[in-house]
Amino acid sequence: MSADVKASGPKISSRIIFILLGVALFLVVYYSPSWPDAIDPMGKHFPLTREGKGALAVFLLAGTWWVFEVVPIGVTSLAIGVLQALFLIRPASVAFKDFMDPSVLFIFGSIVIGMVFTKTGLTKRLAYRMLMVVGEKTSMIMLGTFVVTAALTHIMAHTAVAATVYPLLLAIYALYGEGNKPTKFGKALFIGMAYVAGAGSIITLLGAARGAVAIGFYKEIVGTEITFFQITYYMFLVGWLMVFVLWGFFMLVLRPEKKTIPGLKERARELNAELGSITSQEKLAAVIIFGVIFIMSLQSFVPELKVLNKAAILLVSTILFFILRILDIEDLENIPWNIILLFSGAMSIGFCLWETEAAKWLAVNWLVMFQKANWFVFVMGIAFFVMIMTNFIMNVAAIAISLPVALVIAPYLGVAPQVILFSSLVVAGMPFLLLVGAAPNAIAYDSKQFSSGEFFMYGVPASILLMLLVGFAALVIWPLLGMPVTVTAAG
Numbered sequence: 001m002s003a004d005v006k007a008s009g010p011k012i013s014s015r016i017i018f019i020l021l022g023v024a025l026f027l028v029v030y031y032s033p034s035w036p037d038a039i040d041p042m043g044k045h046f047p048l049t050r051e052g053k054g055a056l057a058v059f060l061l062a063g064t065w066w067v068f069e070v071v072p073i074g075v076t077s078l079a080i081g082v083l084q085a086l087f088l089i090r091p092a093s094v095a096f097k098d099f100m101d102p103s104v105l106f107i108f109g110s111i112v113i114g115m116v117f118t119k120t121g122l123t124k125r126l127a128y129r130m131l132m133v134v135g136e137k138t139s140m141i142m143l144g145t146f147v148v149t150a151a152l153t154h155i156m157a158h159t160a161v162a163a164t165v166y167p168l169l170l171a172i173y174a175l176y177g178e179g180n181k182p183t184k185f186g187k188a189l190f191i192g193m194a195y196v197a198g199a200g201s202i203i204t205l206l207g208a209a210r211g212a213v214a215i216g217f218y219k220e221i222v223g224t225e226i227t228f229f230q231i232t233y234y235m236f237l238v239g240w241l242m243v244f245v246l247w248g249f250f251m252l253v254l255r256p257e258k259k260t261i262p263g264l265k266e267r268a269r270e271l272n273a274e275l276g277s278i279t280s281q282e283k284l285a286a287v288i289i290f291g292v293i294f295i296m297s298l299q300s301f302v303p304e305l306k307v308l309n310k311a312a313i314l315l316v317s318t319i320l321f322f323i324l325r326i327l328d329i330e331d332l333e334n335i336p337w338n339i340i341l342l343f344s345g346a347m348s349i350g351f352c353l354w355e356t357e358a359a360k361w362l363a364v365n366w367l368v369m370f371q372k373a374n375w376f377v378f379v380m381g382i383a384f385f386v387m388i389m390t391n392f393i394m395n396v397a398a399i400a401i402s403l404p405v406a407l408v409i410a411p412y413l414g415v416a417p418q419v420i421l422f423s424s425l426v427v428a429g430m431p432f433l434l435l436v437g438a439a440p441n442a443i444a445y446d447s448k449q450f451s452s453g454e455f456f457m458y459g460v461p462a463s464i465l466l467m468l469l470v471g472f473a474a475l476v477i478w479p480l481l482g483m484p485v486t487v488t489a490a491g
Contacts, residue, residue: 015070022064029057030087038364041371041409052358054089055349059358059392062349066434069452073435073445074338077345080352090352098351099344102311107159107343107439108335109314113289114163114443115331116321118170120285121275127171128272136264138176138185138256142192143247145169149193150200150243156293158201158208158429160314162440164289165193170447175264185256186449191458192250195432197440199242202429203235204228206297210428214399214421221407222417234422234481238473242430245465253458285326292317339442346436349392359389359398360405367405375415375486376474379423382406383470387427387463391437399424416484423470430466432459 030053038046048056058080065076081099085092098104117123134144145165152161169189176185201207205215205228215226296313299305321327353359363385370381382402389398406420431437435445435452445455479485 015068018064018068019070022061022070025060025064026057026083029060030054038361039368040364040405041368041412046357046361046364048358048361049356051089052356052361054084054087055352055356055358056362058083058089059349059353062345063392063434066436066452067456072338073442073452074341074345077341077343077348080345080349084348084352090355094355095348095352098348099341101344101347101351102309104340104344104347106157106311106314107442108340109311109318110157110159110163110439111335111339111443112318112321112327113160113314114166115334116285116289116326117164118167119331120282120326121279122282122285123167124171125272125275125278125282127168128268128275130168131172131175131268132265132272136260136262138258138261139251141172141261142185142188142250142256145172145189146192146196146243146247150196150240153197153200153207154204155206155297157206157296157310158197159439159443160293161200162194162197162443165197166190166443166446169193173447175267176258176261180448182449183257184254185258186447187454187458188250188254188256190444190447190449191254191455192246194438194440194444195246195430195462196243198430198432198438199239199246201239202426203239204232208429210399211425214403214425214428218403218407218417218421221404224417226418226421231425234478234483235425237477237481238426238469242466242469245469246462249462249465253461281326284324285321288317288320288324336446339446342436342442343439346392353392362389363402363405367402367409371409371412373413375413376471378406378409378413378415379419379474379485380467380471382420383423383427384467386424387431387466388433390428391431391434399428411487414486414488416487418483419474419478419485422478422483423474426470426473427466430463432462432466434459 032053035048035053037048040046061083062076062080065071065079066073070076077099081092081095084090084095089095117126130144130148131141134140145168149161149165152165173186173189176183178186202211205211211231215231219225292314295305295308296310299308299310322332366385367382370378373381386398386402389402403421403424406424407417409415410417410420431441433456435441435455441455444450445452474485
């Protein structure tokens with residue numbers, strides 16, 4: 001017993017150290033004297049208000065606690081709302097309202113869809129059939145799941161894809177033969193799913209809302225329309241290259257303990273046969289799920305449907321599941337509220353940084369450092385900023401604060417606006433460092449195969465690979481496809 005106490009000592013002390021580190025960062029930033037204004041190339045001043053400084057303080061505490069997981073990630077989210085209210089950074093009525101933002105409810109609805117796939121048996125049916133195709137090599141199983149995940153994000157939101165694929169991966173992992181024990185294969189399978197959901201989502205406007213918002217900003221600032229086809233034309237090769245790069249990355253750093261799972265193909269065939277023919281409940285669930293997805297997909301093409309909120313459409317499926325008794329009260333109580341709270345806090349800190357203009361202050365300070373740089377260095381600087389910010393705040397907000405500043409500086413450096421837009425969109429879709437960066441990250445975390453610290457650790461080299469790919473796209477891929485990357489410098 002004394003040995004157990006001794007063994008747990010370092011863990012307890014390191015946890016306290018990181019709790020206090022987060023608190024110290026908050027207090028030092030919040031109570032520090034006023035910081036200098038950010039000044040853009042046009043001479044406009046962006047002051048950092050007391051509230052803005054408070055937003056940065058909360059941002060640092062939350063980031064520290066999330067990475068080192070000193071308390072459950074959902075509890076850190078609660079601290080975000082509490083600190084805003086107690087230190088008068090934003091009114092409590094605003095800070096806590098973000099916890100039920102439509103985006104959070106969209107994630108809730110996506111998770112419910114994943115539960116329905118599991119409960120009805122659709123998950124196992126899909127998993128067994130997939131395994132019958134890809135065979136017994138763990139490398140091919142991983143590649144198969146990555147390709148399916150990425151492909152689905154071309155036609156539906158990556159959050160919904162992650163919620164749909166997640167139970168499929170659980171069914172596949174159950175056949176690996178290690179129970180619920182974390183393994184290299186398990187880590188690669190679930191972290192990889194989150195990463196490739198982001199990689200696939202950049203290829204069409206259906207994968208996430210960020211694309212439509214970004215091209216709206218672009219049209220307003222530059223005056224040029226970017227079409228649905230152009231997004232896919234320039235992003236297809238980049239997105240799929242990243243999917244295969246990530247597969248190679250995970251095969252290198254998290255090579256599965258087993259090269260093959262002997263007898264898996266036959267076992268999958270037997271289990272699939274035991275399921276029998278598809279049930280009426282499975283058919284009903286599938287009709288509801290794909291009906292909702294179809295309507296959301298049509299929103300990109302049918303103007304009359306654009307007025308409908310995506311979260312409201314998705315939640316229709318949740319209501320129908322309970323009306324038709326596909327789900328019951330026990331299922332509602334099994335919702336992973338830790339994950340829901342995680343995203344609630346992420347929305348709250350994102351809006352806090354945005355509304356206090358702390359995020360804009362950061363963007364201007366960062367981007368003006370590159371106002372006399374080579375065009376390529378400038379593009380990479382913008383991409384790096386968006387990549388870091390999208391791990392903490394909504395990727396839409398990360399683009400919204402950086403694009404206007406970047407597009408003002410770009411003409412003076414001879415940088416074409418298209419390359420700024422597309423490089424920002426690439427990195428905004430792939431937050432590999434923090435669980436709060438995207439819903440697929442948090443959904444994958446529910447597998448209990450990895451900690452938030454491990455996610456961050458693998459995310460660092462993955463983010464470096466992402467930046468290298470953006471550089472390759474700007475220098476080689478996009479020019480070959482006809483995208484102008486430089487123009488005659490203004491002035």
